[in-house]
Amino acid sequence: MFNNSKKAVVTYDSEAEKVVTLIGTGAVCDGPFSAKDSTRIDGTINGAVRIDGSLIVGQTGKITGNVKAQNVFLAGEISGNIDAGAGKVEVSDTGKIIGDITTRSIVIDENAVFQGNCSMTVDRPSAESAKERAAVPKES
Secondary structure (H helix, E strand, C coil): CCCCCCCCCCCHHHHHCCCCEEECCCCEEECCEEECCCEEECCEEECCEEECCEEEECCCCEEECCEECCEEEECCEEECCEEEEEEEEEECCCCEEECCEEEEEEEECCCCEEECCEEECCCHHHHHHHHHHHHCCCCC
8 A cells, every 4th residue: 555665774884885986094186086886085085076876975084076976974074065866965973064965865963064055855756656645535
């Protein structure tokens, strides 16, 4: 009757195990950066970032530019907009975001910094099915 399909819960620990690309502390990348798999950044990137998997920004990580990724886990700093429209953004207590966020799910720890706007997205099939359920007349 109802769609009870469970989606896998995405957590920092599960994504940290899958990291394929690592930008280490002290490394600096000027210009756009992209990767096909989950990526951890502990260095600095000055430019747009596009990750096909999850992005983890460590405490020493800093991004100046817009970010697009499936999921974003932030302990460092991002100055730019974040687009994780189908996924999750999680900001730890040491994280700092100066920019707008588009995401399906967000967690911001106490003492984290977020200056910007947040737009929450929803799955279209869920919205469509909710409209259909609302349109069905109730039986007396």
